[in-house]
Amino acid sequence: MTDSYLRYPHLHGDLVTFVAEDDVWLAPIDGGRAWRVSADQAGASSPRFSPDGSQLAWTSWRDVEPEVHLAPTDGGPSRRLTYWGDVNTEVIGWAGDGSVLATSSVGQPSIRRSWVHEIAADGSGSRRLSYGPVGGLAFGPDGAVLLLGAFSREPAWWKRYRGGTAGKLWLDADGDGEFVRFQAELDGNLSAPMWVGDRLAFLSDHEGVADLYSCAPDGTDLRRHQVPGEFYARNATTDGTRVIFHRAGRLWLVDGLDAEPRELDVRLGGRAAPARPTRCGPPTSWARSAPTTAGGAARSRCAAPSTGSPTATARSGCSPPSRACGPGCRARSASRSSGSPTPTARTRWRSRRSTGSPRARRRGGSGPGSWAGCSSWPRPRTAGASRSPPTTAGCCWSTLPPASCARSPAARTATRATSRSPPTPAGWPGRTRGRSRCGTSGWPAPPTCP
Structure with a gap:
């Protein structure tokens, strides 16, 4: 058939x-x-x-x-x-x-x-x-x-x-x-x-x-x-x-x-265009990246721009835009229904749960966890200080800290008390307006970007 x-x-x-x-x-x-x-x-x-x-x-x-x-x-x-x-x-x-x-x-x-x-x-x-x-x-x-x-x-x-x-x-x-x-x-x-x-x-x-x-x-x-x-x-x-x-x-x-x-x-008897695997890249396959805490290893999917349904996985050659962010944390990619993201929309490929000012994250920057040090993904067109927390694995993507610290009542209490100015590691500029989910324990040291 x-x-x-x-x-x-x-x-x-x-x-x-x-x-x-x-x-x-x-x-x-x-x-x-x-x-x-x-x-x-x-x-x-x-x-x-x-x-x-x-x-x-x-x-x-x-x-x-x-x-x-x-x-x-x-x-x-x-x-x-x-x-x-x-x-x-x-x-x-x-x-x-x-x-x-x-x-x-x-x-x-x-x-x-x-x-x-x-x-x-x-x-x-x-x-x-x-x-x-x-x-x-x-x-x-x-x-x-x-x-x-x-x-x-x-x-x-x-x-x-x-x-x-x-x-x-x-x-x-x-x-x-x-x-x-x-x-x-x-x-x-x-x-x-x-x-x-x-x-x-x-x-x-x-x-x-x-x-x-x-x-x-x-x-x-x-x-x-x-x-x-x-x-x-x-x-x-x-x-x-x-x-x-x-x-x-x-x-x-x-x-x-x-x-x-x-x-x-x-x-x-034959095809005009033979079926073959198609490599999907971030400019046409991802609109945003959102980590989950469902457990398991880091995974990512390519999604069709018009339907949002998964079309391929990292195994078939798609490079995931988000890396593992700690024990019990994994990331998936989601697609916009309106089609391929524009250069402005690319700067919004970030975690919806990550802390920091959305405006600051859109500006990007040269600090750890920003786009400037990553050579394999698009960079924002303007420079500025990124206030997103660094990742614990991989580079250039804002992700959550380990899921265990987000569920601790003591951590949530400390978070509310220090949400105006959460602790940041050395070299991480600026004040974050969002909530820190790790309380006073601080963010882990940022990795070195390639």
Whole structure:
């Protein structure tokens, strides 16, 4: 099983096509190793097999705006068929005469007015069909047509959306051009209209989570083809007898509307960017450092700037910004949710419990426990006297003294009595406004910075 996210599937014969890692791929329908059709490494979506399976058409963002591209299934360079420059261009299938069907709002006063266009496979031109603004199209037997309303989004785009642009289906069962609302009683967002055999199929979230549904052309005998779980079925397509869709980046195939969905075991043949260990450094991985007294050896974690969740440990090459501060004390690093710290924020990588004036700590300095003597971490841009207590191990970081002295009642009493001017070791400048947690015992001698 691949760890990539597979989407926009379509199938023909014994092949399935899909999009992964911004390229179009092909794979056996029974699963196995996949191979690339495109290597643009640009946005791609909606690949569709031609009726004879010899060509693939898809939407590509290779030239900034989405355009229709075409390539042979058995290999070869792709050709660009459209030059519309419209942000709503999307391939939706093929017509029976071998032309590509795509929706686009080119030439329209609003991007909400997307029409279906037939595009000649040889690039000789295109023509607009007369169905009006639509978002999807499916042809049935005897000229029947099933349409999806314009500017509708799939249910997973806006979960449980019930607004005015929710997907609605329109059916012309006789092929005479008269369309009526189809399944109007379903209170949901409908998408992906398909004609599968003698039944109509679509995606709907009217029961909470989007799944595949099918019914008779008159709207009766509604069935749910459910895959257990919480994830939405997305981008469903058909070859006329089978249905394929993706769910949480995995491909699911329905061999027939009377069969149960089964997952395809598809493996990509290679990666555009091979996975490898990434070394994280302090300028992009840490926003502050806070010691704890939970016991154990000194430990530190890198945290993702956007989520705050740990992504690596010191074992994988991350240098911890805080060292052990005594028996029973360890340190962890935490990350800001706003992203990489700025030069100003770097000066705030300090213990939230450490004593001393916050303003003095931000100024830094050249004394023990300050930033000036440490060569492996950023230094503050201004000089000044640092009033933070020195560490007992390592260098350049304000940490707590041993945890045992912080829990002594006598030490706390002495602390309150001497909090205005706690004792400092020789060479440590200034008066500290915060509380000393070690009472009158004084801070241990500062280490020598490298």
